[in-house]
Amino acid sequence: MENFTAYNPTVLHFGRNILTALSSTLKEYGTRVLFIYGKGSIKTSGLYDQIRSYLSQAGLEVCEYEGIKSNPLIEDVDMAAATGRANKVDVILAVGGGSVIDSAKVIAATIPVQHTGWNFLDGNAKPKLAVPIVAVLTLAATGSEMNPFAVITNTATRQKWAFGSPLTFPKHSFLDPSLTLTVPADYTAYGIADLIAHCFEAWFGIGDTSLTDRFVVSIVKEAMANGPALLNDLQNYKLREKIMFSATMALNGMTMYGRAGGEWGVHSIGHCLSFLYRVPHGASLTIVYPAWLKYFKNQIPIRISQLGSALFDSQLSADESILKIEEFFRSIKCPIRLSEAGIKGDVRQSIYENMAVNKVNGGTMKLKETDFYPLIDLFL
Amino acid sequence: MENFTAYNPTVLHFGRNILTALSSTLKEYGTRVLFIYGKGSIKTSGLYDQIRSYLSQAGLEVCEYEGIKSNPLIEDVDMAAATGRANKVDVILAVGGGSVIDSAKVIAATIPVQHTGWNFLDGNAKPKLAVPIVAVLTLAATGSEMNPFAVITNTATRQKWAFGSPLTFPKHSFLDPSLTLTVPADYTAYGIADLIAHCFEAWFGIGDTSLTDRFVVSIVKEAMANGPALLNDLQNYKLREKIMFSATMALNGMTMYGRAGGEWGVHSIGHCLSFLYRVPHGASLTIVYPAWLKYFKNQIPIRISQLGSALFDSQLSADESILKIEEFFRSIKCPIRLSEAGIKGDVRQSIYENMAVNKVNGGTMKLKETDFYPLIDLFL
Numbered sequence: 114m115e116n117f118t119a120y121n122p123t124v125l126h127f128g129r130n131i132l133t134a135l136s137s138t139l140k141e142y143g144t145r146v147l148f149i150y151g152k153g154s155i156k157t158s159g160l161y162d163q164i165r166s167y168l169s170q171a172g173l174e175v176c177e178y179e180g181i182k183s184n185p186l187i188e189d190v191d192m193a194a195a196t197g198r199a200n201k202v203d204v205i206l207a208v209g210g211g212s213v214i215d216s217a218k219v220i221a222a223t224i225p226v227q228h229t230g231w232n233f234l235d236g237n238a239k240p241k242l243a244v245p246i247v248a249v250l251t252l253a254a255t256g257s258e259m260n261p262f263a264v265i266t267n268t269a270t271r272q273k274w275a276f277g278s279p280l281t282f283p284k285h286s287f288l289d290p291s292l293t294l295t296v297p298a299d300y301t302a303y304g305i306a307d308l309i310a311h312c313f314e315a316w317f318g319i320g321d322t323s324l325t326d327r328f329v330v331s332i333v334k335e336a337m338a339n340g341p342a343l344l345n346d347l348q349n350y351k352l353r354e355k356i357m358f359s360a361t362m363a364l365n366g367m368t369m370y371g372r373a374g375g376e377w378g379v380h381s382i383g384h385c386l387s388f389l390y391r392v393p394h395g396a397s398l399t400i401v402y403p404a405w406l407k408y409f410k411n412q413i414p415i416r417i418s419q420l421g422s423a424l425f426d427s428q429l430s431a432d433e434s435i436l437k438i439e440e441f442f443r444s445i446k447c448p449i450r451l452s453e454a455g456i457k458g459d460v461r462q463s464i465y466e467n468m469a470v471n472k473v474n475g476g477t478m479k480l481k482e483t484d485f486y487p488l489i490d491l492f493l
Numbered sequence: 494m495e496n497f498t499a500y501n502p503t504v505l506h507f508g509r510n511i512l513t514a515l516s517s518t519l520k521e522y523g524t525r526v527l528f529i530y531g532k533g534s535i536k537t538s539g540l541y542d543q544i545r546s547y548l549s550q551a552g553l554e555v556c557e558y559e560g561i562k563s564n565p566l567i568e569d570v571d572m573a574a575a576t577g578r579a580n581k582v583d584v585i586l587a588v589g590g591g592s593v594i595d596s597a598k599v600i601a602a603t604i605p606v607q608h609t610g611w612n613f614l615d616g617n618a619k620p621k622l623a624v625p626i627v628a629v630l631t632l633a634a635t636g637s638e639m640n641p642f643a644v645i646t647n648t649a650t651r652q653k654w655a656f657g658s659p660l661t662f663p664k665h666s667f668l669d670p671s672l673t674l675t676v677p678a679d680y681t682a683y684g685i686a687d688l689i690a691h692c693f694e695a696w697f698g699i700g701d702t703s704l705t706d707r708f709v710v711s712i713v714k715e716a717m718a719n720g721p722a723l724l725n726d727l728q729n730y731k732l733r734e735k736i737m738f739s740a741t742m743a744l745n746g747m748t749m750y751g752r753a754g755g756e757w758g759v760h761s762i763g764h765c766l767s768f769l770y771r772v773p774h775g776a777s778l779t780i781v782y783p784a785w786l787k788y789f790k791n792q793i794p795i796r797i798s799q800l801g802s803a804l805f806d807s808q809l810s811a812d813e814s815i816l817k818i819e820e821f822f823r824s825i826k827c828p829i830r831l832s833e834a835g836i837k838g839d840v841r842q843s844i845y846e847n848m849a850v851n852k853v854n855g856g857t858m859k860l861k862e863t864d865f866y867p868l869i870d871l872f873l
Contacts, residue, residue, distance in 0.1 A: 114508070116507060116510075119639075120503075123499075124499070125499040127494075127498070127750075128494070129496060259499075322738075323715060323719075324711065324739055327714065330711075332704065332707075335703060335704040358702075370507075371738065
């Protein structure tokens with residue numbers, strides 16, 4: 114094991130009807146709320162009206178920022194922060210999936226300062242203060258509800274980068290699985306893929322830790338055992354519950370205990386595909402992970418074989434493990450090649466260039482620019 | 494799954510040489526420290542001198558309370574609280590195993606008030622304030638380092654009761670596995686038994702939650718895989734590390750996600766044996782758990798069989814599972830009958846009476862007084 118620090122102060126409220134405690138929770142932080150959300154699906158589902166009703170019954174003053182994009186943009190972060198700053202908000206209420214909650218984290222750090230939030234992403238500034246965040250999750254996928262991390266896109270610099278600070282954990286997150294019952298099959302599958310990929314990034318991270326490995330395998334097996342059934346029965350509350358809980362556990366810190374860091378090479382390549390071609394995040398990961406495993410299978414054959422053998426309960430070689438993982442992703446109808454996501458033609462150079470701009474690297478297995486083309490060729 | 498709230502704000506520092514950050518951590522809370530510890534083993538090991546040196550280098554004002562007992566007593570809690578109150582301490586530094594850290598929690602709540610700490614144990618008072626606690630762990634067993642719970646004995650009332658409040662999580666806990674290298678074989682084994690029993694109390698708790706079950710099985714398998722090896726090689730740092738990490742995970746909340754509560758019937762019977770006969774806590778659990786399983790095997794055969802089958806990787810009946818669990822406890826030289834702990838003769842009535850005084854009950858499987866004698870007869 115590597116030395117590590119475990120710290121996660123988020124209060125997670127999980128289950129049916131938990132939103133009744135939302136406004137009393139917000140009031141712990143003050144009376145002025147910045148309510149942020151995405152494209153408006155919470156309006157069609159009725160969740161928006163329900164929350165506005167809770168807020169007005171509690172006498173909270175609310176300003177709103179609507180329209181956070183999936184693959185969220187720094188422009189929205191800066192505009193939402195300006196709204197929050199102008200209204201002197203006490204707390205941010207983020208309602209949505211990972212994009213909205215990720216945005217909330219950078220907004221929280223940007224409200225108290227005079228510069229763009231991008232300065233936190235590019236490392237030119239560190240937050241000293243952050244407005245408290247309360248989150249309501251509507252999509253099981255990223256784990257943002259119980260970690261301090263955010264991934265934000267800067268169209269101008271063509272970068273999609275990550276950020277995190279101990280100040281940007283949500284104070285409270287509300288997870289009612291019934292809010293995910295309306296998520297369509299494709300995004301349900303991408304969420305399952307995302308949580309599995311988070312576990313893989315931990316598994317291939319830096320440091321050897323047998324109990325944490327067992328936790329990682331537990332989460333992936335739970336997702337593999339219940340994900341396909343959920344895709345055949347999208348209205349099944351009990352299956353939604355299992356996947357929502359698994360997604361939170363996949364990136365709340367417990368898969369990283371005893372490690373000096375995760376791998377994250379696949380995520381950083383995936384971010385390029387999302388930036389360039391708007392490939393949904395989870396789909397970008399099912400495209401890149403098999404290629405990454407193939408590219409490194411001669412360097413880390415035992416680690417890949419251990420993962421496959423644990424997941425599929427039989428002794429598998431690295432090659433067999435990779436095939437089985439591809440098969441699983443295919444079984445939940447996720448693309449395992451970029452062409453299967455509809456992106457064809459001469460894209461090698463664009464991907465290469467964007468990987469260079471984003472300084473794609475990795476944790477355990479460092480990627481150099483000379484690795485980019487042969488790796489890209491494995492997922493086209 | 495049952496609705497649940499996950500919350501654990503303790504900062505856990507794990508690994509080699511982490512104590513170098515101890516005094517800067519204490520200084521976050523002030524300059525006046527109440528340093529509490531046990532029977533003096535930290536003096537013979539040199540840890541006491543090391544810590545005093547860190548504290549004096551940092552210019553901290555220190556008062557001490559020495560002599561917390563294993564199966565800690567409310568008298569010590571009240572006396573230590575009086576010392577802390579008189580010295581207007583800002584923070585408690587608890588150095589030791591579960592007894593010292595458990596005591597620190599009740600001391601922390603008792604310093605700000607004018608009554609005995611027992612009022613928190615018997616439910617007549619709830620803490621509104623608590624002095625911050627920083628812990629240094631020297632024994633892998635109870636998990637007290639990352640939870641808010643304390644178990645304290647009241648000799649006058651013949652009760653050994655539990656308490657916990659969101660205010661009594663340690664703020665920081667320092668876990669350096671090398672501090673456990675000197676723990677003798679018997680207490681090392683009792684610690685392994687304790688952590689396994691904590692997992693069992695979660696497994697037999699209230700509510701069905703498949704991913705949490707996987708976590709529970711992960712922790713017990715890790716302890717069963719590494720515990721016997723450690724007992725043959727007590728100086729092995731890597732094995733100490735695995736057991737210390739497992740013990741913390743066994744009672745930090747993650748085994749209870751999705752449950753409405755744990756079982757805890759065995760623990761409350763075990764507390765009676767510790768109270769009456771000074772049976773070490775871990776040993777009391779290996780004595781009572783097989784008996785409890787036998788007593789309830791016709792009511793929850795599937796749940797017992799699922800546990801045994803998962804732990805031992807083969808399809809086992811409830812009876813076979815119980816035998817295998819007994820065999821494991823025996824293999825680490827823990828008693829599985831009270832007589833094996835040297836307690837013989839006519840003890841049935843004393844145990845019965847103490848169970849009644851302590852209102853022994855349980856979570857999923859409620860115990861009535863009519864259950865006491867037949868259950869006792871299974872572990873004599």
